[in-house]
Amino acid sequence: MVELSKTVEKLRRAGKGGVIPGPDAFRLYDTYGLPIDFLEELAQDYELTVDREGFERELEGQRERARQSSKMGAVTGDPLYMGLLEKGATQFIGYDSLAHEDAHILAVLKDGQLAARLDEGEAGQIVLDETPFYAQAGGQVGDHGIIAAQGSAADVEDTHQPVPGLYVHDVQVTAGGFESGMAVRVHVDEGLRAGAMRNHTGTHLLHAALRETLGTHVKQAGSLVAPDRLRFDFSHYQGVGPRELTHIQNRVNEQILRNAPVQTRVMGREEALAAGALAFFGDKYGERVRVVEIPGFSKEFCGGTHVRQTGDIGLFLVTAEQGISAGTRRVEALTGEAAITRAREDQGILEELEESAKTDRKGLVDEYAKMREKIRALERERDQLKMRLATGGTGPASGDVQEVGDVQVWTPRFEGLDRKAHAAVVDEYRNKNRNRPFTLVSSSSSDEGVNVISAVSDSLKDRVKAPEILKRLGLRGGGRPDFAQGGGVAAGDVDDLRRKAVEGIRQMLTA
Ligand SMILES: [Zn+2]
Structure with a gap:
């Protein structure tokens, strides 16, 4: 996409x-x-x-x-394969059987060229007159399996149709050799094919459940049907929420439990459309189309291979949902053995968590929330301890505090606190002294230079404003009436600043 x-x-x-x-x-x-x-x-x-x-x-x-x-009696395509097709098309027999005892080799290819023979250790392609191997199409991957003859064997690693009607098997010869005209026994890997069939029928059920749940604007935009997983892309303009996704998954599993027959029929295209069958490739289908139907739930144009009954799918598990481009979403899911393996793995993870948290699975979410809260509290405590270490305690040291009438004037000097940490220390002081009248001018030297904070208790902020203190000291900066932050003083001038601050505040309070 x-x-x-x-x-x-x-x-x-x-x-x-x-x-x-x-x-x-x-x-x-x-x-x-x-x-x-x-x-x-x-x-x-x-x-x-x-x-x-x-x-x-x-x-x-x-x-x-x-x-x-x-x-002219031809479809277009690679001239090599077109030439082969003229000599004879491949008959696909893989809807009903997975093996064939008497297939014949129409051609052998090596390095993309017709070859006389393909021998042990060599890789190439074999074209058959009849084959049960499904060729990659409609999202479903090509079959794997074995082609064999007396004393000869080859692994089929993929199957595709370079031109419609011609089935090409990618092979690796493991014994003997193969040449054109030979009679061979062929066998599709049943386990892999069974997986692909479960996933293909699974995508049809998913498609129907998506349309039923999200609306009929949902249209297939692509799919992958592999033996071990499935992926379905569709048009939809927002994320699918967890509740919707659970509902969709439930609907698919209901259809699996119903064990409905999966019916395939070949019929006229117009007739199929009139019967409400969903078409993905539109006109790309010929006059006669194959329709796969799960009665009462899903009906689609499809050339793929499917299970006989929905119950064969076993279990359907959604593993991911995400956006892949504007207006297109992707659902990934597992069926059959892969779904069971995944469920078993998830169960194993839950058991480990139960063991470690000493609670049952229903209590895990609460336990996790509690732990997060505990960690946050510990982090706060740690930060405060770090601050105390940096400042030698946040209580006013003697000499830093002077009294002007009943107002406490605090002028501490810190080393190494950055703006944020400095503000936190001042905040802590303000919280502790909430009930008494105070003003403060606090300074801290760090890599950032000298940072100055002025603050005023609530009871005083009508008489003395924090930004005005900074201004009176000739500093840049500003803030709220009860808290201001500024700078613009050299480290060497800090003690002088503290003296001026006490004097300035005295004047402001007595004015
Ligand atoms: Zn299909």
Whole structure:
């Protein structure tokens, strides 16, 4: 979806009232399968429109090219694979079976070229006439497994369709060798495939639960269906909250517990659309489409492989939800064994926490909150102790305090307290002396230079204002009537400043 975020950038630059050109819209549709309705909705968010006419022109142009090429009996693609396809397409038998005892090699490739033979230790590609191996499509990854013959074996590490109808198996030959025309036994890795099927049906259930919970504006924007996990990207304009996410997960698990049959049917495209089947790639499907239905809950155009009953999924666990670009969210989830393993791991973590906190799991959240509070209190205490160490105690040392009438005038001098720590020390003094009349001029020398604070007790602030004390001492700075902070005095002048401060305050109080 990198392309999508690029487009969003483009939208932003286009500014209000701009138009996304038809060819750009078509490219997103054609290359990335982004439905035009989805793009239009996205554009609306930026107060833009899509050049729908231009888009339709591009679409018609592509249809025309397709008609031309189908008259010539061909689809476009890599000439090497096109040449192979002309000799014969691959029949996919993997919806119903995972093994085939009598497949034939149509071609062997090495280093991207047709080869006579592929021998032990070599990597390459094998094309078969019939195969149960699912080729990567619609988010579902390609199957892995084994191709074997008398004395020969190869691991299939991936399967894909470089041109529609031609199944290419990426292999590593582990014994003997393979050549065109050979009869072979093939076997899909059942465990991996079973995982992919659980996750694929899981994405359909998730898609339906998202639309049911968040609204029908939710449209699939991409997906990954792997044996061990699934990922589903969709259009939605804000984060999915924890309660919604729990509800969505519950809805999927309800469908799993219901153990509904997963029905697949091939039907006319218009008929499928009329029946309410969701299409992701729109026109990219042919006249005949395959529809996967979980009765009463989900119905989608889909060429992927699915479990027979929803109960085969076992368990569905959401592991993450996040935004991946403007208006697009991603949900990650686990099913089957992977979900059970994850649940077991989470349980293990809870047990360890219970053991360490000496409480049961229901008490853990409270216990954690209490611990955080305790840590915060200890940190405050530690900071105060550190401050006392730095200042030799925050109580006024004799000589720092003078009395002017009944008013206490405190002029301490600190070393090494920065502005923040200095303010904290003064605050502590103010809190302790809340009930008596006082004024203070406190100074601290640190790397930042000399910092001066003037403060006045509440009872005095109508008579003497803290910023005025600084001003009278010829310092820069300011603050509230009861607290001001300033600077602009050299370290060597601090003692002189303290004397002047006492004198100044005396004058202000007796004026
Ligand atoms: Zn699907």
